Amino acid sequence: MKLTKTCLLVLTLVSFGFAQENKGDPVQDNIVVDAGKLETTNFGVKINNTDSLTVGPRGPTLLEDFMNREKIMHFDHERIPERVVHARGVGVHGYFEPYTDWSNITAAKFLRTPGKKTPVFVRFSTVLGSRGSSDTVRDVRGFATRFYTEEGNFDLVGNVIAPFFIQDAIKFPDLIHAAKPEPDKEVPQASTAHCTSYDFFSQHTESIHTVMWVLSGRGIVKSFRQVEGFGVHTFRFIRDDGKTVFVKFIWKPMQGLSNLAWDEAQKIQGKDADYHRNDLYEAIDRGDYPEYELCVQIVPEEDEDKFDFDLLDSTKIIPESLVPVTRLGKMTLNRNVNNFFSETEQITFHMGHVVRGITFTDDPLLHGRLFSYLDTQINRMNSVNYFHLPINKPKVPVHNNQRDGYMQTNVYTGKVSYYPNTMQDNTPDVASPKKDGYLEYPQKVNGTKQRGKAGKFADHFSQAQLFYNSLTTVEQQQVVDAARFELGKCTSKTVRTNMVNVFNRVDHNFAQRVAYALDVPIPKFTQNANKTSIGLSIENYPLPKNIKAKKVAIITAPGIDVDEAKSMYEFLDNEGAYPDYVGIKMGEQDGLNVTQTFLTTSSVLYDAVYIPTGNKAAFTLLSEPLSTFPYAEPVAFLLDAYRHGKPIAASGRGVSLLKLAQIPSMALSSNSKEQKKYGIFVSNDMKNLKDLFKTGIRKQRFWIRNPTDPDATQSPTSPTNEI
Numbered sequence: 001m002k003l004t005k006t007c008l009l010v011l012t013l014v015s016f017g018f019a020q021e022n023k024g025d026p027v028q029d030n031i032v033v034d035a036g037k038l039e040t041t042n043f044g045v046k047i048n049n050t051d052s053l054t055v056g057p058r059g060p061t062l063l064e065d066f067m068n069r070e071k072i073m074h075f076d077h078e079r080i081p082e083r084v085v086h087a088r089g090v091g092v093h094g095y096f097e098p099y100t101d102w103s104n105i106t107a108a109k110f111l112r113t114p115g116k117k118t119p120v121f122v123r124f125s126t127v128l129g130s131r132g133s134s135d136t137v138r139d140v141r142g143f144a145t146r147f148y149t150e151e152g153n154f155d156l157v158g159n160v161i162a163p164f165f166i167q168d169a170i171k172f173p174d175l176i177h178a179a180k181p182e183p184d185k186e187v188p189q190a191s192t193a194h195c196t197s198y199d200f201f202s203q204h205t206e207s208i209h210t211v212m213w214v215l216s217g218r219g220i221v222k223s224f225r226q227v228e229g230f231g232v233h234t235f236r237f238i239r240d241d242g243k244t245v246f247v248k249f250i251w252k253p254m255q256g257l258s259n260l261a262w263d264e265a266q267k268i269q270g271k272d273a274d275y276h277r278n279d280l281y282e283a284i285d286r287g288d289y290p291e292y293e294l295c296v297q298i299v300p301e302e303d304e305d306k307f308d309f310d311l312l313d314s315t316k317i318i319p320e321s322l323v324p325v326t327r328l329g330k331m332t333l334n335r336n337v338n339n340f341f342s343e344t345e346q347i348t349f350h351m352g353h354v355v356r357g358i359t360f361t362d363d364p365l366l367h368g369r370l371f372s373y374l375d376t377q378i379n380r381m382n383s384v385n386y387f388h389l390p391i392n393k394p395k396v397p398v399h400n401n402q403r404d405g406y407m408q409t410n411v412y413t414g415k416v417s418y419y420p421n422t423m424q425d426n427t428p429d430v431a432s433p434k435k436d437g438y439l440e441y442p443q444k445v446n447g448t449k450q451r452g453k454a455g456k457f458a459d460h461f462s463q464a465q466l467f468y469n470s471l472t473t474v475e476q477q478q479v480v481d482a483a484r485f486e487l488g489k490c491t492s493k494t495v496r497t498n499m500v501n502v503f504n505r506v507d508h509n510f511a512q513r514v515a516y517a518l519d520v521p522i523p524k525f526t527q528n529a530n531k532t533s534i535g536l537s538i539e540n541y542p543l544p545k546n547i548k549a550k551k552v553a554i555i556t557a558p559g560i561d562v563d564e565a566k567s568m569y570e571f572l573d574n575e576g577a578y579p580d581y582v583g584i585k586m587g588e589q590d591g592l593n594v595t596q597t598f599l600t601t602s603s604v605l606y607d608a609v610y611i612p613t614g615n616k617a618a619f620t621l622l623s624e625p626l627s628t629f630p631y632a633e634p635v636a637f638l639l640d641a642y643r644h645g646k647p648i649a650a651s652g653r654g655v656s657l658l659k660l661a662q663i664p665s666m667a668l669s670s671n672s673k674e675q676k677k678y679g680i681f682v683s684n685d686m687k688n689l690k691d692l693f694k695t696g697i698r699k700q701r702f703w704i705r706n707p708t709d710p711d712a713t714q715s716p717t718s719p720t721n722e723i
Contacts, residue, residue, distance in 0.1 A: 025093065025119060025335075026148055027343060030390040041070055080345070081380050082131045085176060086142045088190075089125030090224070090277040091337055091344030092284060096120050096147060096294065098329035105245055105298065106237035107439055108357030110149040111328060119148040120331055121391065123347060124224040124276070127159075128179055129190025134269040135276035136260060137190040138219040138482065140210070143229030143251060144349045145331070148395045151436070155353035156249055157373070161218050162230040163463070164314040165207040167453055169368015175200060175207075193489035202498035206315050206457075208506060209464040215482040216467075216475060217259030217538045222700075223279045225290040225549065226258045227251075233366040234311045236359045237296075238439045246299040246311055246361065248318050250325055254291040256544035258700050261644040262482060267604045275605070281336050288549040288576065289334045295325035309463065310456040314365040316463050320535035347391045348377040356438050364453075383407045399428040464506045465528060470536035473715040474703040480510060480712075484517040496520050509713040530716050539703065540720045547697045548576030550607040553596075555634060555657070556583040559618030562590050564651060564686060568610050571690045577697070580606075582637075584621070584628050598633035603640040608697050611638070613652025613684075623660055635661045642667070642680075645703050647696030649681040649689055658682075667705065676723050678702055695723050 038046050049067035054060065061068065095117040102111040110118045125142035126133065140161045147154040165175050177183075178200035179192050188194055192214070201207045213219065221227050231249030238244045260268070268275045283290060297318045299311065309316040337343040350373040351366065360366060378384055383406035386392055401417045416424040431437030468476065483503065487496050497520040504511035504523035515522045534540075552572050554565055565581070572579040582601060583594035603609065622634040638661040641648055650658055658668060658680070667678040675681050675692060679702030683689040696702075699721060 026121060026393065026395065027338065027390040030342075031338060041067065042074070080382070083380065084376065085127050086123075086125040086144075087131045088129050088133050088135070089123045089142070089344055090280055091121060091123040091340075091347065092280060092333045093335040093337070094120050094122065094289070094331055094333035096329055096331045099327065102328060103239070105239065105247075106357040107240045108149070108154075108237075108355055109151055110147060110154070110355070111357070118150075119395065120333075121146045121148075121343070121347060122331075122333060123344060123349070124160075124227075124280070126190060128176075128192070133190035134273040136220065136265040136268045138192070138214060138262075138265070138486075139190065140214060140219070141221065141227070143227065145229070145251075146347065146349065146353075147355075149355050150396060151355040152396055153353045153392075153394045154355045154358065155349045155351065156229075156231055157349045157351055157369075158229050158231045158249065158251075160221060160227040160229060161210060161213045162228075162232070162250075162317045163209045163213065164232050164365060165201075165210045166204065166365065167206050167313055167315055167457055168364045169372065171204065172365075172368065172372070175204075188489075191489075193486040195490040195492045195495050198487060198490055198499045199492070199495045202495060202502050205460040205502055205505075208460055208502055209315050209467065212464045212467050212479065212506065215479045215486070216471060217478055219482070220260045220262060220265045221276075222258035222260050223255075224276050225255045225280060225283055226253050228253060228257065229292065230317075232314050233363045234299075234361050236361055236441055237298075238357055238359055238441055240439075242439070242442070244301060244359075244441055246301070246304065247296040250295045250297070251292040251331070252295050252325070252327070254293065254330075255549070256700070257538045257541040259538055261706075262478070262485065264604045264640070264644045267602065267640070271602045271604055280333075282578075283549045284333060284336050286549070286578070289332050291333075292331045294328045294331060296328060297323040298326055299323060308456065309459065312361055312363045313457050314363055315460070319463075319466065319533035321533040325535075342389075343391045346381070346386075346389050348381060348386050348389075350374055350377060356436065359439065359441050362443075385409070401428070461505045462529075462531075466531050466533055467536055468507050468510060469528065469530055469715065470532045470534075470717050471715060472537055472539045472703075472717050472719050473708055473712065474706060474719075475537060475539055476510070476715050477706065477708045477712065478703075480513050480709065483510075483514045487514065487518055493520060509711070513709050513711065532717050537717055539701075540717070543698050543700070543721055545698075546576055547572070547694055550577045550697050551605065552577050552579045552608045552610060552697070553582045553601070553603070553606040553637070554579055555609065555611045555622070555637070555654075556581050556589060556592055556594060557614070557618045557621045557634075558584075558589060559616075559621070560590070560592075560614035561612045561652070562592060564612035565592055567686055568612065568649075568690065568693075571694075575694060584626070598629040598637065603637040603646075604644070606641070606646070607700070608647045608649070608693070609638060609641045610648075610693065611650040611654030611657050613654050616653070619653050619656055622657060638663070642705065645679070645701035645705055647679045647681065647693060647699070647702065649693040649696070651682070651684055651686065651689060655682055678705060699723050 040046050047067050049071055052061045052068045053065035097115050097117050098111050100114050123144045126137060126139045128139055129137055140159050143158050143160050145156045166172060178196045181187050181189055182194055182196050201211050229251030234246050234248055236244045237247050272278060304311055351369045352374060377386060385405050385407050388409045401419055403417050414424060420426050433439050487499055490496055496518050500511050500515045500520050501523050503514055504526055507528050508526045512522050554569055556565060569579045580596050581592050581594045582596045583589055585597060586594055625632055638658060642663050667680045668682060669675060670682060679696045681689055681692040681696055
């Protein structure tokens with residue numbers, strides 16, 4: 001298709017406008033637009049390389065064909081080594097703006113001017129899986145943010161889970177070797193549900209706190225728009241006058257928190273392996289930009305030793321019940337990448353990318369990461385000059401005496417590349433901390449060289465227990481079920497027994513329920529202190545304020561009440577949700593534009609379901625197996641939605657389909673209080689039904705539908721988000 005001059009003019013104007021709106025964007029100056037252009041070699045010669053150069057139509061290909069050689073050789077070298085961990089990721093652009101001037105706690109300039117926008121790039125990722133693995137595996141997941149500040153790049157490289165598995169970086173290779181696919185057969189992919197993982201966890205009990213987080217809903221997130229992000233380590237903020245405070249970084253999503261059911265997560269892997277990517281891309285494309293508040297927990301220097309845990313221990317958190325968060329500002333993610341490889345794949349995060357006003361503590365895991373990240377990025381990019389790539393380049397001038405290396409893009413002038421010097425007036429000169437130079441904390445260090453951890457580092461179980469106690473009873477059931485699945489995949493009874501004994505030091509009832517399912521001895525009773533903290537339960541996290549970006553399936557068939565279907569669609573669309581008509585075939589049906597069928601989509605890809613009323617023939621059609629859905633997919637659609645705790649609304653004959661799906665009668669009450677309890681909304685009053693349905697979609701999940709073990713001990717944490 002040829003582009004007209006008018007089209008090219010529009011494209012140019014749009015590009016210019018885009019550049020103006022995204023001033024400071026890290027990659028905009030390097031955007032290449034191929035539309036409307038002629039093909040060239042990489043050295044600019046205009047060519048036609050659709051066919052190889054041969055001797056006659058059936059003769060040999062000639063070695064002189066430089067077009068062929070360049071094209072094939074470039075293709076052969078298009079891949080770079082994938083990350084050892086965090087190989088699968090999705091990246092997006094955005095900006096950060098502080099709420100107020102935070103110079104009272106830090107000298108960092110990007111935290112000083114309220115409303116000033118600092119460009120950011122965020123990469124969400126899974127940890128264990130390869131680049132081609134599925135999104136919805138059970139995993140720790142990364143949440144890495146680069147701030148392109150006026151003082152250089154600041155990389156906040158964190159996870160969606162607050163603690164980490166180990167206290168000392170020297171154990172990291174062992175952790176990853178144990179958790180990755182077992183080396184004899186290279187299975188399983190992107191999963192800790194195998195023997196070597198839990199053999200390691202059971203022998204390194206410092207990992208149990210993080211294991212508990214991963215076994216909870218935190219390990220199977222619903223959307224990257226609905227995750228918290230944690231900096232993991234304790235850092236220092238330092239002011240211009242040298243005064244410091246300890247801080248822990250936390251991202252708080254303004255869209256609320258949500259997690260998948262495990263059955264749902266597994267089914268999504270078969271229906272949409274790119275589920276999390278597509279969810280994030282679609283929301284941004286539609287203008288529903290995810291927002292997160294950057295928070296810190298602040299601990300004064302004099303309070304460093306006041307807690308029963310060590311601030312330098314990365315397997316621990318600072319419970320929000322002890323230190324509430326301070327909200328520094330808001331990040332908005334508002335643009336998808338132009339090219340996945342150039343941006344998401346080539347970004348090189350590094351813990352050592354910090355700016356003035358932010359510095360390190362003596363966390364031993366942090367110190368190991370400061371070495372490892374730089375080393376691994378040089379290995380992946382095959383050059384120390386990776387920071388020349390547009391996505392890595394700071395938005396400030398760079399001046400130093402580092403030279404040459406593979407793919408050096410700068411052309412340095414002059415004879416001087418050393419310091420001190422007289423030939424260039426001692427420039428580039430060293431910066432003074434008093435004049436915008438990096439601020440170091442003048443820490444006194446005195447001690448004996450040794451190996452091993454002692455003192456508060458030796459407590460491996462109290463915070464794992466705190467986390468478990470802070471979950472609601474249904475959330476604890478999810479942890480139990482996850483442990484049964486994960487350990488149930490381990491063939492070694494010794495490993496299963498050892499791990500159950502570790503669980504027993506967290507909570508006896510938890511260990512007992514897991515042991516029963518795994519054919520291992522039930523351990524002796526241990527006491528639970530029943531301590532809890534706010535901020536740990538997903539079920540009790542503040543609900544979203546609206547239903548924007550929630551995907552809702554509207555079940556249709558010939559004979560469905562078109563007015564009701566349209567009325568609900570328009571209501572949901574006006575509220576910012578993403579409704580779809582799901583039917584027997586795509587296209588126009590009684591005035592409805594059916595965009596999905598029961599074969600192209602699934603209940604697991606939606607947040608809620610609505611069944612309008614209709615004539616008897618419509619529901620006979622939806623109830624009986626057809627070649628278009630031979631396994632009663634409409635009925636299974638509703639059953640899965642129920643089992644996964646999703647809000648369901650129905651009017652008139654729509655209820656008959658719910659009954660056919662064997663939805664329990666207790667959940668089909670006409671009493672509004674019971675409807676709000678179970679999330680099944682049935683009414684012939686459309687206005688009332690819409691209001692109830694919206695309320696249910698805001699709540700997101702109704703886990704009360706799922707049974708708990710009869711011997712389950714009630715959690716000291718009760719659900720608070722009743723509707």
